[in-house]
């Protein structure tokens with residue numbers, strides 16, 4: 175029986191993963207080693223009971239008494255705190271889902287790779303902040319990373335059976351987010367509620383704002399470069415309002431392979447869960463005649479300065495991705511809190527990268543977890559001072 179763990183089980187990706195695990199037989203098909211959450215004790219305990227998990231862990235230490243009570247008599251061990259999370263992530267498994275949000279997801283993923291696990295990687299921050307470290311860890315331990323971000327799963331699928339050397343370009347599609355039809359002159363006045371009205375995907379608040387600002391796409395451009403090992407100039411972004419093509423791979427004979435599917439993360443999660451086979455998934459099927467038309471337009475860099483910043487980050491590489499992600503997190507927090515405007519987020523990120531470069535080397539290679547987390551802390555501190 176396949177041994178699995180889910181890090182970030184109670185989040186949006188974690189819930190979809192749980193749904194698929196249950197759909198594919200639950201505890202009859204999987205031996206669940208670890209399920210983890212931040213603080214959501216009740217939901218974590220329910221999942222742990224349903225899957226007979228060996229251990230359930232809350233990252234927040236203060237949750238331990240409540241988790242123990244919720245798991246009483248279940249046979250699942252309750253644990254909490256950073257050391258317990260690391261211990262759980264180090265337990266050998268065949269497959270682990272990395273779905274914690276933020277750089278907190280980096281260490282559990284690395285620990286699973288060190289055990290030789292196949293890591294289904296939803297956590298974007300891992301590749302943006304520490305791409306070379308993730309790939310080197312996987313290679314050193316004969317582990318495998320399977321992308322779960324929908325665009326990267328789409329690219330991975332469009333590359334099946336192909337030689338990466340034949341790839342000319344990779345095209346990421348972007349919905350353009352909630353504000354794509356606003357005039358540029360009004361964007362500076364956009365409020366949180368405006369940025370949250372996402373046209374296609376139903377996601378958490380933070381990723382929805384990142385979608386409107388295209389910081390999400392900027393992260394994905396960096397992820398693409400790191401994961402697939404291609405040159406930054408080979409990664410393109412196109413606005414595709416219908417969000418039905420998730421990504422395209424263009425080959426040097428001019429052919430373009432596109433991946434289409436409904437906007438449901440269970441596609442990409444299910445693909446990573448069943449790879450290298452495909453299993454039936456409980457997702458909507460596309461009715462192309464009803465859809466009628468797929469449309470595209472080039473992104474305007476004046477509207478989306480995050481895309482320009484991604485290019486600068488890729489040119490420096492090293493720890494620049496860690497600084498970029500941390501500064502973006504702070505800028506997003508400030509926008510959500512109403513402290514800065516929508517178009518000020520990119521300015522704050524750019525100013526932070528400049529400041530960081532006067533105190534530390536952005537180009538220093540991201541070779542250890544400590545280097546990456548150190549840069550994350552530095553960039554957060556400077557971004558907070560800047561605003």
Ligand code: NDP
Nearest residue numbers: 182184185186187211212213214233274275278296297298
């Ligand atoms: P959510 O915020 O919905 O869930 C995050 C999960 O991580 C929850 O289980 C949460 O626990 C846990 N968590 C939060 N903070 C910590 C912490 N400090 N330490 C340990 N665990 C913590 O996020 P999503 O599921 O939306 O996203 C997860 C990752 O996947 C992100 O990196 C995101 O960018 C990426 N992603 C998400 C997509 C989506 O459609 N949602 C699409 C593509 C990528 P608790 O519930 O207790 O707070």
Ligand code: MG
Nearest residue numbers: 323324325394
């Ligand atoms: Mg995505």
